[in-house]
Amino acid sequence: xxxxxxxxxxxxxxxxxxxxxxxxxxxxxxxxxxxxxxxxxxxxxxxxxxxxxxxxxxxxxx
Numbered sequence: 721x722x723x724x725x726x727x728x729x730x731x732x733x734x735x736x737x738x739x740x741x742x743x744x745x746x747x748x749x750x751x752x753x754x755x756x757x758x759x760x761x762x763x764x765x766x767x768x769x770x771x772x773x774x775x776x777x778x779x780x781x782x
Contacts, residue, residue: 759765
């Protein structure tokens with residue numbers, strides 16, 4: 721019975737760590753998708769590309 725009591729907390733800790741890891745990775749994934757969504761809606765990528773082309777044209781690189 722002593723052995724069982726010692727083993728169970730370790731298993732619970734492992735499960736808790738896995739659940740925390742899954743939740744954190746899900747939150748990070750959702751945040752990334754949300755940020756990309758917002759950036760696309762604001763068309764920031766398009767503006768950055770336009771600006772980079774503009775600067776490259778000014779420098780005569782293209």
